[in-house]
Amino acid sequence: MKRTHLPLNGLRVLDAAARHLSFTKAADELAVTPAAVGQQIRALEDMLGVVLFRRTPKGLELTPEADKGLDALRAGFLQFEESVRAMQSGQTSNSLTIAAPRDFTAKWLTAKLAQYGGANPDLQFTLISADGEIDFTEANLDVAVRLAEGPGELEGVRLGAAGSFIRVGAPEGGSKTPISWPGCPVADGEATLRLGDAGLAIDAAAIGLGEAVVPYLLAAADIDSGRVRAMDNSREHPLAYWLVAPLPQWRQKKVKALVEALTG
Incomplete structure (x- = not known):
């Protein structure tokens, strides 16, 4: 069924003016000018084809036509508020769905999530392996991680130092053969x-098959444990890991908390 266009701003002004029986007090509540309240009421009257208020020696009063519709109008606004609360309840959900490259999840993300989840035992994580571009319209995702030069068209924050890559090899020496991978040919x-x-x-560098230039973020734990050896100092690189999401997901409280946990 086709829905009638509802002048929600005008109806909101009508509700406030009817409660106060004063355009001035309604304007104070709505943080607008009394003239703006009057304009909204006149526009609503023109649209509905009825008079909503009359000025009398005692002040402003509702017409029978306006009074007849107020109960249903206020019930409707209460339902709107319930709808908003229901939608906002998803922001406090304990479930987070994250898409990230497989190696990033294994080398960095799982340890961070274990630490974050340990401090927040009610949280549940769903991890999806994904490389390259992520289509948020086809996946029920909260956030994604991608190796890129920036967040692109999405909201995002960089993880780790800007463009920090490092060459690693076996701790006891090994082949000098360069190891290539799609992000760093x-x-x-x-x-x-x-x-x-x-x-x-x-992993190949760790067993002596060659040397690889990789994101320091991924290699840090293996360097600290002695599994691989840093062959030189870290260097600048245009690519970095970015935590990204469309603006609606980015605004969620649970996503904001996750961003703080992963970047703090």
């Missing part, structure tokens, strides 16, 4: 060990 024509992602590159 080596020079054309150079003999390399080609792998699917930075996580595999780190």
Whole structure:
């Protein structure tokens, strides 16, 4: 059934003016001018084809036509408020769905989520493996992580130091063969060990198959544990890991708390 267009602003002004029987007091409540209240009421009267208020020596009074519709109007606004509360309740949901590259999840994200979840035992996480662009319209996602030069058209925050990459190799020495992966290819024509992602590159370097230039964020735990050795200092790189989401998801309280936990 086609719904009639509802002049919600005008109806909101009508409700306030009817409660106060004063355009001035209604204007104070709505944080507008009395003239704006009068304009909204006149526009509503023109649309409905009825007079809503009359001025009398005692002040402003409702017409029978306006009075007849007020109970249903106020009941409708109460239902609107219940609807808003129901939608907002999703912001306090204990479930977070996160899409991220497989290697990022294994090397960094799971440890962070374990720490965050330990402090918030009611939280539940759903992790989806995803590389490249994420279509939020086809996936029930709260946030995603992607290796990129920026957040693009989405809201986002960078994880870790800006563009910090580092070369790693086996702790006891090993092959010097460059290890390439899609995010960090080596020079054309150079003999390399080609792998699917930075996580595999780190694992290959750890057992002496070569040396890999990878995001420091992914290699930090393996460097600290001695599993791999940093072959040089970290360097600038245009790519970094970004936590991203469309604005509606980004505004959610649970997402804001997650962002704080992952960047704090």
